[in-house]
Amino acid sequence: MIASSSIEKITGGCIILESYRQSDGYSGKSLNFFDSTLDRWRQTWVDSSGNASEFVGEYRDRAMRFEGESHRFGGERILRRMTLFNLENHQVRQLSERSVDAGRTWTVGYDFRYVRKP
Numbered sequence: 001m002i003a004s005s006s007i008e009k010i011t012g013g014c015i016i017l018e019s020y021r022q023s024d025g026y027s028g029k030s031l032n033f034f035d036s037t038l039d040r041w042r043q044t045w046v047d048s049s050g051n052a053s054e055f056v057g058e059y060r061d062r063a064m065r066f067e068g069e070s071h072r073f074g075g076e077r078i079l080r081r082m083t084l085f086n087l088e089n090h091q092v093r094q095l096s097e098r099s100v101d102a103g104r105t106w107t108v109g110y111d112f113r114y115v116r117k118p
Contacts, residue, residue: 005114041066049073055082062086070098079103090116 003022010017016032028047035042038056043066045053050073057066064084071077078098085093096109 003112043068053080055080057082076100080109081106087113 018030021027030045043055053070055066055068066082081097092114094112097106098109
């Protein structure tokens with residue numbers, strides 16, 4: 001196992017809190033909620049390196065699709081796309097793409113597969 005992630009509903013089920021931890025000590029937390037004013041899902045992520053990300057997204061084409069921006073500890077701003085695919089057998093694929101040239105080109109940041117613990 002490279003990492004673990006726990007998911008829980010908080011504040012009466014209105015917020016989904018994710019706690020993520022890798023075996024090398026890197027960790028982070030995200031708050032996810034549906035913003036009824038925007039009619040979109042929102043996610044705020046903060047990690048143990050001092051980086052933060054803000055995403056806005058919606059479920060379409062059989063996947064949860066987020067777009068946003070990450071702010072690195074040193075001041076760098078990175079455009080981000082993150083897609084969550086519901087797979088068979090209680091698995092989820094999370095694909096993260098990033099652009100450092102204002103969206104002209106995109107590279108894969110990571111491509112994870114989550115498997116539910118028994």
